[in-house]
Amino acid sequence: MNPNIFRAYDIRGLADQDLTDPVVENIGKAYGTYLSRKGKKIVVTGRDVRLSSPRIQSALNRGILSTGINVIDVGMVPTPVLYFAIVHFQVDGGVMVTGSHNPIEFNGLKLSEGLASLYGDQIQQLRQMIEKSDFEKGQGELLQKEIIPQYKSMILERIQLHRPFKIVIDAGNGTAGPIAPELFEKMGCTVIRLYCEPDGRFPNHLPDPTVMAYIQDLKNKVLETKADLGIGYDGDADRMGIIDNKGRVVFADQILALLSQDVLSRNPHATIVFDVKCSQLLPEVIEKAGGKPLMWKTGHSLLKAKMKEVDAPLAGEMSGHIFFKDGYFGYDDGIYVSFRFVQFLSLQEKSLDQLVDALPQFVSTPEIRVACPDEEKFRIVDALVSLFRKEYPVIDVDGARVLFGDGWGLVRASNTQPILVLRFEAKTHSRLEEIRAIFMEKLSQFPQVRLEEATH
Ligand SMILES: [Zn+2]
Incomplete structure (x- = not known):
């Protein structure tokens, strides 16, 4: 074994x-x-x-x-x-x-x-x-x-759309295909289906809506059909991704920011939990809506446990796992989240692209993964926390999230692979590059980190 x-x-x-x-x-x-x-x-x-x-x-x-x-x-x-x-x-x-x-x-x-x-x-x-x-x-x-019939009835009982939408759904030939499109149609929406037939050979693309290459078809279809939004599910539908009506990706932290506004409008002062990879836009939106932002470790089991501990109505991470306790059972259900998102949208006067544009704007990198041996990765991250702390404020709940005032950089060890995960964000492109350069200089002090070997 x-x-x-x-x-x-x-x-x-x-x-x-x-x-x-x-x-x-x-x-x-x-x-x-x-x-x-x-x-x-x-x-x-x-x-x-x-x-x-x-x-x-x-x-x-x-x-x-x-x-x-x-x-x-x-x-x-x-x-x-x-x-x-x-x-x-x-x-x-x-x-x-x-x-x-x-x-x-x-x-x-x-x-x-x-x-x-x-x-x-x-x-x-x-x-x-x-x-x-x-x-x-x-x-x-x-x-x-x-x-499945009981699950469908449960969703229909919990969700009410105040107006219908035109939605493109890409289930990636995974498990969401036989469930989500039919339910949206029952609620009055027009659904354009992409790869909604279950097929374990995944003949179109792997079912992961966080990978840009895999959501290209969804993006194109949203633009081609002038749909209000596109929804992609991963293979087992615990995660989802969204494309706005302009064909742009709405990232998980942006989805979470919009859902936070919804939840906080009914649960003022509630705590919303999110992982260290999320944008600064999220704590800003949560605070503005009267809530308490709580940044926690990456890893959906860890996040779920923290959510329970602090009794948060909503939690989520950059990977697309989003957890609703508000109105739901607290586990990550990509299908339920997509219905909550569309329900929220149905209560807004603005279109999705306008809602996204109204969020605080930052420039950020996607996740950058660099190779680092499993047996060294945690020690190296600990050393980096101490190095950065000499010069900058550092949030160290999971790796180092280094705060530069007008931006931040993250380095953390993956729990599952021999890699370090990096992410950078700032108010401007030039500041983003400066922050990235500061990180690269510190990382270059550790030859075990193979900066040239960026992995997917
Ligand atoms: Zn999954």
């Missing part, structure tokens, strides 16, 4: 090499044992559209059942619909078989106890159980149940 499949937030690897039937069955046994020892009885499992997912889900179910835990199999669903099934069937947890937005040869497992994702040590605990074959034994019962 490849120990590297046990990652910070999930289990992930090459479907045919790493996630073979015996390995996945053992993961099911470990997860079932973990829950059984806490007195838990029943879980749900689901899968995405990938060709390897039915096989992996079967092996997973066999493993869980062999520990005496009962399993409800809800079939092919988006990840947030699996979370909804946990709530709806009032079960003790769930496992989603999904490779999310990754290339077709990958797959993975997202595990949760109740609605809380297993992460960090909890995932390592499962690995240790497998290495020691430390499993409970029993005979659980397998049930097949539908959940």
Whole structure:
């Protein structure tokens, strides 16, 4: 068994090499044992559209059942619909078989106890159980149940559009295709569908709306059809992306800023949580709307935990994971977020491009990723925090977010890959370049950081 499949937030690897039937069955046994020892009885499992997912889900179910835990199999669903099934069937947890937005040869497992994702040590605990074959034994019962009709009714009950829109939807051949377009139509919208048929070969593009190359078709279609907006979902629909009526990307921090205005109008003084990669525009908008901005670590499980701790109605990160507690269950549901966004839009007199242009304007880089060995990355980031702190104010909740007054720069170690992630933002292009140069000079003191090897 490849120990590297046990990652910070999930289990992930090459479907045919790493996630073979015996390995996945053992993961099911470990997860079932973990829950059984806490007195838990029943879980749900689901899968995405990938060709390897039915096989992996079967092996997973066999493993869980062999520990005496009962399993409800809800079939092919988006990840947030699996979370909804946990709530709806009032079960003790769930496992989603999904490779999310990754290339077709990958797959993975997202595990949760109740609605809380297993992460960090909890995932390592499962690995240790497998290495020691430390499993409970029993005979659980397998049930097949539908959940998508109940999910659709739940969205229809919660969302009301005050005017209809023309929307282009690109589901990237992932799991959102059979759900979101139909619901928007039921609410009176005109929907233009792009790649809404589930297809695990992803013949058009990989399902990741944060990658510019993958949203080109969506952009073009929005302009061609003069639509009010475009919505893209990732493969398992826990994330979404938006294109405005002028064909421009509305970034996750801008989406979050607009949604904050909506939430704060009804929950004044509430705390909104977001990760260190987000633009300065977000705290500015939150403060102006009377809320409390709280910057936190990157990583959706960490953000979700912080959100719970401070009782925030809304949280989100630059990767596109957005969490609503306000009016919802608190987990990241790209489909629900897209409906909340359109509902917010339906209450505005302005068009989406006007709303985006009214946000504070900054010039920023996308995420820049540079290669850095796993065993060195955290030490190097700690050293950089101390170096920067000698000269500038630094927010150090996750790496160093260095404040330059009229801009900021970020360096943090990825939790999942041998890379450092950088991002820069300023009021002007020239200031942005100055900040970038300051960072590059500091980073060049560490030869282990391969600045020339920018990775995707
Ligand atoms: Zn995803």
